[in-house]
Amino acid sequence: MQIENTKAQLRKGVLELCILSILAKERKYASEIISHLKDAKLIIVEGTLYPLLTRLRSADYLAYEWEESKNGPPRKYYSITTQGKDFLSELSGSWNELKDAVEQLTNHKN
Amino acid sequence: MNTTINVNLTGQHFYFDQTAKVKIEIYFEEIKSYFTNESFLQELMTDVEARIAELLNDIRIDSNQVITIQHIENVIQIMGVPNSFKFDEEKTQNQSETKAIRKLFRDPDDRFLGGVASGVSNYFGLQVSWVRLIWLLLGLFSWGGFSILYIALWIFVPIAKTTSEKFMMKGEPINLSNLEKKLKRSLKRLPIKSKMLIIRKLNES
Numbered sequence: 001m002q003i004e005n006t007k008a009q010l011r012k013g014v015l016e017l018c019i020l021s022i023l024a025k026e027r028k029y030a031s032e033i034i035s036h037l038k039d040a041k042l043i044i045v046e047g048t049l050y051p052l053l054t055r056l057r058s059a060d061y062l063a064y065e066w067e068e069s070k071n072g073p074p075r076k077y078y079s080i081t082t083q084g085k086d087f088l089s090e091l092s093g094s095w096n097e098l099k100d101a102v103e104q105l106t107n108h109k110n
Numbered sequence: 111m112n113t114t115i116n117v118n119l120t121g122q123h124f125y126f127d128q129t130a131k132v133k134i135e136i137y138f139e140e141i142k143s144y145f146t147n148e149s150f151l152q153e154l155m156t157d158v159e160a161r162i163a164e165l166l167n168d169i170r171i172d173s174n175q176v177i178t179i180q181h182i183e184n185v186i187q188i189m190g191v192p193n194s195f196k197f198d199e200e201k202t203q204n205q206s207e208t209k210a211i212r213k214l215f216r217d218p219d220d221r222f223l224g225g226v227a228s229g230v231s232n233y234f235g236l237q238v239s240w241v242r243l244i245w246l247l248l249g250l251f252s253w254g255g256f257s258i259l260y261i262a263l264w265i266f267v268p269i270a271k272t273t274s275e276k277f278m279m280k281g282e283p284i285n286l287s288n289l290e291k292k293l294k295r296s297l298k299r300l301p302i303k304s305k306m307l308i309i310r311k312l313n314e315s
Contacts, residue, residue, distance in 0.1 A: 012197075030161065045190025047141075050157050051197060054150040072167065073122065073160070 011042055015052055017095055018042055020080060020088040023062065027079035053078060061087050113304065114176050119163035120156060124170075129179040129308050132293060134162075137182075139273050139289055140192035146274070162189065212281030215270035216263075224264035232279050 015037070022028065022036050030053065037043045056062045061084035066074045080088065117126045117134075126134070141158065145151045165185045166177060214233045216225035227245055231238040248256040270279045273289065282288055 030157065031164070045194045046161065046188055047158075047190035047192070047194045050161070051145065051154055051195050054154040054157065055148075055197075057153070058148075058150040072164065073120070076157070076160075 012048070014095065015042060015048070016056065017088070017091045019049070019052060019056065020061065020084055020091065023078055023080045024085065024088060027065075027077045029075040029077050033078070056084070060084075112307075117177075119166070120160040122163045122167065123173070124163075124166060125174065125176045127176055127178050128304055130177045130182045132308060133179050133182045135273065136289055136293065137186060137192060141195050142274055144192065144196050158189070165189075211278050213275075213278045214267055215275055215279040216267050217276075217279060218269050218271070219276075223260075225269060226260055226263045226267065229267060229270075229279065230263075232281075235281075 018037065018040070019033060022033055028036075030049065033053075034043070034046050034049055037049065043049060053062065057064060057078070060081055062078050063081050064076050064078050067077055069075045112127050114125045114127055115131050117124045117131060138155065138158075142151065142155060145154060148154070162185055165188060166181060169181050169184060170177065212233065215229050217228035217232055218225055220228040220238060222228075222242060227241040228238045230236075231241040245256070245260065249260070268275075270276045277283070277288060
């Protein structure tokens, strides 16, 4: 049993929820999303994020647009779509249920 | 003396040394191998390439600086090993084991004219010299009519550019052990000194 692997799987499970929540507030480009997730210690390496972003995009939960940047190449800004918002509220619903359930089971003292 | 190679990452230009180029190629191929069945593969790889270009741009002092294997290792430390790109362990593992797609490509490494004959021989698993002989005979007997077909194939069959396309050309599955074999094969063609250097550096990492 690898503890690190279990931890990583736990984090991965909630990553989509977190990406959608970050983008629900405002549109962002990949590096910004990464730094949010890194600050929250949700991801350790950046590679984890990219497949999730493209998967959410190909499921039409996210959209993107290119924008010129002052220094360097144009940036790909991601934003949440209407379907993405529906998906997000569904995900946060089940997250809250899960959180309560786990809290109840792990903190319950007889 | 070391050879440097021009590398283009999403439109940005870099000088790579040989080991750095081999290392980044293997890295890309390994990531690709986890997502070959996904419709978003191309988009994903462009994003990853763009991010790596961005990171390398921050690392290098000016645009003339040569990217070495050390730089690539620093980038991989930030991006994570290819494994960290995977969604879920079991599903992707099965995919990479079973996947062996065969497609018709022209072979750039074994060509007389356009690499059509070697492509056809790879596709059907025939000896390339037989295909060339048959090609020639058909060409002679049809008074050149057959060369039109040859030219059509030359135009319409794509050339195998990437390592994965070369695997598909031969119907080999794209996985790490095949990538290593391929790497060793391509090393054979290099001068002995650079070969030793690459092997030493790859072992260090």
